[in-house]
Structure formats: structure tokens, C-alpha cells
Amino acid sequence: MPFSRIYNKYISSDRFYVRKLSNILGFTPGNVRLYKMAFRHKSVAVTIKDGAKNSNERLEFLGDAVLGSVVAELLFKLYPYKDEGFLTEMRSKIVSRVNLNQLSRKLGFNELIEYDARMISFPNKQGSLLGDAFEALIGAVYLDRGYVFTKNFLLNRIIKPHVDIHLLEITETNFKSRLIEWCQHNGKDVQFQQVDNPEGESVKMFSIEALVDGKVVGLGRDFNKKSAEKLAAEKACENLKILEVL
Amino acid sequence: MPFSRIYNKYISSDRFYVRKLSNILGFTPGNVRLYKMAFRHKSVAVTIKDGAKNSNERLEFLGDAVLGSVVAELLFKLYPYKDEGFLTEMRSKIVSRVNLNQLSRKLGFNELIEYDARMISFPNKQGSLLGDAFEALIGAVYLDRGYVFTKNFLLNRIIKPHVDIHLLEITETNFKSRLIEWCQHNGKDVQFQQVDNPEGESVKMFSIEALVDGKVVGLGRDFNKKSAEKLAAEKACENLKILEVL
Numbered sequence: 025m026p027f028s029r030i031y032n033k034y035i036s037s038d039r040f041y042v043r044k045l046s047n048i049l050g051f052t053p054g055n056v057r058l059y060k061m062a063f064r065h066k067s068v069a070v071t072i073k074d075g076a077k078n079s080n081e082r083l084e085f086l087g088d089a090v091l092g093s094v095v096a097e098l099l100f101k102l103y104p105y106k107d108e109g110f111l112t113e114m115r116s117k118i119v120s121r122v123n124l125n126q127l128s129r130k131l132g133f134n135e136l137i138e139y140d141a142r143m144i145s146f147p148n149k150q151g152s153l154l155g156d157a158f159e160a161l162i163g164a165v166y167l168d169r170g171y172v173f174t175k176n177f178l179l180n181r182i183i184k185p186h187v188d189i190h191l192l193e194i195t196e197t198n199f200k201s202r203l204i205e206w207c208q209h210n211g212k213d214v215q216f217q218q219v220d221n222p223e224g225e226s227v228k229m230f231s232i233e234a235l236v237d238g239k240v241v242g243l244g245r246d247f248n249k250k251s252a253e254k255l256a257a258e259k260a261c262e263n264l265k266i267l268e269v270l
Numbered sequence: 271m272p273f274s275r276i277y278n279k280y281i282s283s284d285r286f287y288v289r290k291l292s293n294i295l296g297f298t299p300g301n302v303r304l305y306k307m308a309f310r311h312k313s314v315a316v317t318i319k320d321g322a323k324n325s326n327e328r329l330e331f332l333g334d335a336v337l338g339s340v341v342a343e344l345l346f347k348l349y350p351y352k353d354e355g356f357l358t359e360m361r362s363k364i365v366s367r368v369n370l371n372q373l374s375r376k377l378g379f380n381e382l383i384e385y386d387a388r389m390i391s392f393p394n395k396q397g398s399l400l401g402d403a404f405e406a407l408i409g410a411v412y413l414d415r416g417y418v419f420t421k422n423f424l425l426n427r428i429i430k431p432h433v434d435i436h437l438l439e440i441t442e443t444n445f446k447s448r449l450i451e452w453c454q455h456n457g458k459d460v461q462f463q464q465v466d467n468p469e470g471e472s473v474k475m476f477s478i479e480a481l482v483d484g485k486v487v488g489l490g491r492d493f494n495k496k497s498a499e500k501l502a503a504e505k506a507c508e509n510l511k512i513l514e515v516l
Contacts, residue, residue, distance in 0.1 A: 076351035085354040089335075089342035096335035097412075105322035108331040166343075171417040229489075243475075245491070 029054055048132050050181050055168045058083070062160035063133070065153055067140035080160035087163030091119055094175045098183065117192045118183075124155030130186055133157050199257040203234065206266045212237050216253050219243075234260040275300055294378050296427050301414045304329070308406035309379070311399055313386035326406035333409030337365055340421045344429065363438045364429075370401035376432055379403050445503040449480065452512045458483050462499050480506040 029052040032042045038056050045059055046052045053059050062083050069079030095118050099111045117123065128134065137157050166174045183189075207214040215235045232252040234242040241263050244255025260266075275298040278288045284302050291305055292298045299305050308329050315325030341364050345357045363369065374380065383403050412420045429435075453460040461481045478498040480488040487509050490501025506512075 072351075074351040076353065081354040082346060082352075082357065085357050086342050086346045089339040093335040093339040096332050100328060100332045100409075105318075105320040106328075107322065108327040111328065111331050163346075171421075175417075 025052060026054070032056055045136065048136070049165075049177070051169075051177070053164075053168055055164075058164040058168055059161070062087075062164040063136045063138055063157055065137060065139035065157070068138050080157060083160035083163035083167075084156050085163070086166065087159035087161065088119075090166045090171070090174055091159060091162045091178065094178050095119060095183075097175075098179065102189065114189070114193065117195070118187060118189070121152055121155045123187070123192075124158045125152065127182060127186055128154035128158040131158075131182070133161065199261045200254060202266055203236075203257045203260050203264075206261075206264070207236060216256060218249070218252075232256045236260065236264070271298060272300070278302055291382065294382070295411075295423070297415075297423070299410075299414055301410075304410040304414055305407070308333075308410040309382045309384055309403055311383060311385035311403070313388075314384050326403060329406035329409035329413075330402050331409070332412065333405035333407065334365075336412045336417070336420055337405060337408045337424065340424050341365060341429075343421075344425065348435065360435070360439065363441070364433060364435070367398055367401045369433070369438075370404045371398065373428060373432055374400035374404040377404075377428070379407065445507045446500060448512055449482075449503045449506050449510075452507075452510070453482060462502060464495070464498075478502045482506065482510070 032054070033039060033046060033052050036042065036056075041060075042053065042056055045056075061078055062080050064078065064080050066077060066079035066081060069077040072078050092115065095115050096111070099106075099114050099118075103111065103114075134154060137153060139153060162174060162178065165177055169177075204214055206212075213236070215238075217233050217235065219231045219233055221229060221231055229245050229247055230249045230252040232244045232249065232255075233240045234244070234253075234256040242256040242258070242260030244252040244257070244259060246252040246255055278300070279285060279292060279298050282288065282302075287306075288299065288302055291302075307324055308326050310324065310326050312323060312325035312327060315323040318324050338361065341361050342357070345352075345360050345364075349357065349360075380400060383399060385399060408420060408424065411423055415423075450460055452458075459482070461484075463479050463481065465477045465479055467475060467477055475491050475493055476495045476498040478490045478495065478501075479486045480490070480499075480502040488502040488504070488506030490498040490503070490505060492498040492501055
């Protein structure tokens with residue numbers, strides 16, 4: 025271990041934080057500042073220059089890209105005879121906000137995230153906060169240790185132990201059944217109805233509304249009825265925050 | 271240079287292809303099979319196993335991800351005080367199909383791409399074919415030489431000499447003005463009109479249609495009028511293939 029990392033772990037004023045982080049990550053971070061930034065939500069960030077804040081949003085942008093690349097290669101090699109449509113779908117399942125939120129919680133990132141405590145009353149906000157921090161952490165690891173290290177960290181420490189890829193393969197992200205189950209569970213009535221397109225419209229599209237207890241909670245439009253219904257259900261799940269509670 | 275690459279360049283039956291490729295890329299490829307696949311459009315691909323084809327689509331999936339990651343890091347470091355919204359927008363400009371098509375042509379990839387000659391009559395198809403091959407090539411370079419090599423290749427051989435990032439920064443991808451210019455150039459009349467939303471819809475959205483010579487060529491829906499118009503113009507540009515001819 026280089027001296028800088030020994031210093032971080034045993035000598036610096038951050039040593040307790042660094043040890044906690046090392047326990048969670050399985051390696052000792054070099055540039056601690058980056059990791060602190062990865063776990064800092066914009067609600068507690070301060071402006072550093074030209075209106076830029078020291079929150080985790082920029083690292084999230086970077087980490088999202090690195091994660092996408094690592095997962096793309098994993099799937100490319102794991103499924104040598106599947107087409108790019110399948111690979112794309114599998115990747116979105118793995119990097120979905122729901123999945124990243126769960127991973128973030130499993131790994132204990134919730135103990136490291138700094139955010140304005142008043143946000144606790146918004147469980148949905150807090151939900152995406154976990155996944156956002158997950159991506160930001162990947163950005164921090166990448167800047168601190170490089171691509172190959174980050175790839176191995178993701179594959180060996182996170183994906184292999186925590187993500188059941190073959191289960192995800194057979195799990196259909198079916199928003200319609202999720203919405204229906206949620207309504208049954210909460211004693212609500214759910215309906216889908218086709219509505220007219222805007223008058224005079226020549227584009228051949230279907231508009232489907234999802235109604236919960238008679239109230240429109242999602243609208244989907246597509247070139248076929250089934251897809252429009254799917255979109256309406258997805259929109260409804262988003263509006264009703266059904267994804268976040270799974 | 272390892273023997274395998276010397277063999278590829280001077281001895282193998284592919285040596286003329288390899289030399290041509292080396293001249294274009296600036297390095298000698300190791301696994302030639304990968305590069306051939308990167309330049310093989312699905313129109314000339316054959317089924318290899320379980321319905322999978324030896325076309326460039328899977329490599330395109332991988333290359334798109336690697337490219338996204340390299341460009342993300344470049345922008346992250348180039349603009350230390352810009353927020354993630356700016357970074358995201360800049361990245362989509364750099365990796366836009368129009369830009370990748372142009373890069374692909376500049377680099378001479380059009381001489382390497384194998385595709386069904388009957389496709390020449392569809393200039394739009396041929397357009398995206400160039401950008402697709404560009405991404406697939408990045409996938410091939412990544413599998414052949416690894417992340418750091420691919421990153422340096424992209425930055426030094428492609429982005430620095432051929433992409434004017436600061437010009438892209440000030441260029442707004444304005445679909446509305448593109449559509450209007452195209453219509454003026456082609457002696458066509460263009461209009462935007464707001465249309466009614468589907469009846470009984472409680473979601474507060476605006477529907478705007480783009481009409482060229484009285485025919486609906488794009489529909490945009492959003493929560494404000496301006497964005498809906500922008501979406502309608504974008505859709506119209508897509509439908510009229512206006513992007514591809516720039």
C-alpha cells in the first residue's frame with residue numbers, strides 16, 4: 025500500500041471515516057476528498073466557484089458512464105450469442121434506479137451519505153439519493169484508481185456477490201402488473217382506457233390512460249395499443265412512486 | 271510490436287486489409303477478426319449460432335458505452351465548474367449520430383464498411399451506417415487493446431484533431447431553426463400549431479404539431495408549449511431525415 029493510503033487510514037484526521045469507508049469498499053481510498061464528494065447530496069453542498077457546487081452530481085455523471093461501460097462489457101462477454109437489443113435491455117435492468125438503490129443500501133452507503141435531514145420526510149427523494157450516490161462513488165473510484173481497478177471492484181465486490189443476472193434475465197420489468205398488484209394491495213381500483221387523439225391528428229397513434237380510482241395517473245402514446253398501455257402503466261408507477269417502495 | 275501484429279501486417283493473407291486499416295487507425299490491429307466485424311453491416315452478415323449474426327451491432331453496443339465513458343471523463347476534466355446538465359448536453363452533441371457520421375467519413379471508414387450495395391439508394395440508411403460502424407470500431411479497439419489504449423486513441427487520434435469541442439459548446443442543436451432553414455431551402459411551407467389534448471385528459475400537457483406543406487410531420491407533447499414545439503421540430507427533422515444531410 026502506498027504511503028498516502030497508509031497515512032489516510034492510520035494518521036490523518038479523517039482516519040475513522042477512511043476506515044469505515046475501507047470496510048465497506050474493501051480497499052483503502054487514496055483521494056478521500058473524492059469519496060466525500062461522492063456521498064454529498066446537493067442539499068448540503070456549498071458553492072465552490074462560478075456557481076458550481078461540491079455535490080455528487082458531476083461524479084454521478086461520470087460514474088454512470090463508467091458503470092454503463094463495465095456492465096456493457098460484462099454482458100457482451102456473458103451472452104456471446106445475444107443481440108444488442110437483449111444486451112441493452114439487460115443493462116437497463118442492472119443499472120435501473122431501483123436496482124442501484126438496493127445495491128447502495130445493501131453495501132451500507134446509507135450510513136455515508138450526507139444530506140439535509142429534512143429530506144427524510146420525502147422517502148422517494150431519499151430513494152433516488154441512494155442510487156445517485158452509488159453512481160457517484162463509481163466516478164470517485166474511477167478517478168482515484170483508474171478503469172481496470174474500478175471494473176474489477178464492480179465485478180468482484182458488487183455485481184458477482186449482489187446481482188443475480190440470470191434472475192434479472194427472466195424477470196420482466198412489467199409495469200402493468202406492478203401497478204395492478206399495488207392497487208390490489210392498497211384496495212384501489214385500476215383501469216386502462218383508450219382516449220381520442222388530438223383532433224385532426226394524422227399520425228397513427230394510440231393514447232391510453234391509466235386510471236386509479238377514476239383519476240388519470242398516467243398517459244401513454246404509441247403506435248400500437250399494447251405499447252401505449254405499457255407506457256401509461258410506467259408513467260403511473262412513476263407518478264405513484266411505486267418503483268421506489270419495491 | 272508483438273509478433274502477432276507483425277504477422278498480421280506483413281505475412282497473413284489479410285495483410286493488405288491490415289495495412290489499410292493501420293494507415294487509417296494509426297496502429298496495427300491485433301485481432302483482425304474483430305475489426306472486420308466492426309465494419310460489417312447486418313445487411314451482409316450471416317447467422318453464426320442460435321440466430322446470432324456476425325454483424326457489427328453487438329460491437330456497436332459495447333463501443334457506444336466505452337465512447338460514452340471516455341467522453342464523460344474528458345468533459346468532467348475539461349469543465350471542472352460546469353454542472354452535470356451541461357456535461358450531459360455536451361456529451362450528446364459529441365456522440366450525436368450526425369457528429370459520428372461525419373467523423374466516420376473524415377476518417378475514411380466509408381472505404382472499409384461492408385454492406386449490401388442495394389442500400390446505397392437509401393442515403394439515410396447509409397448515413398447512420400457510418401456512425402454505427404464508428405461505435406463498433408471503438409468496441410473492437412477496446413476488446414483488442416483495452417480501455418487506456420482506446421481512451422488515448424479516441425482522444426489523440428480522433429477527438430483532438432477532428433472535434434471542435436468549444437465550437438460545439440456554443441452551437442445549439444436547434445431543431446426548429448434547422449427545420450425552418452430546410453423548408454426555406456426546399457421551397458416548402460412550415461407551420462406549428464397547437465392541437466387539443468385527448469379528451470378528458472387531466473394531465474397538463476401541450477400538444478404541438480409541426481406541419482410542412484400542410485402535412486403533419488411531427489408531434490411534440492410536453493408540459494410547456496416551447497418544449498412541445500421543440501420536440502415536434504425534432505420529430506419532424508427525424509421523419510424528414512433533415513439531420514442526415516447536414
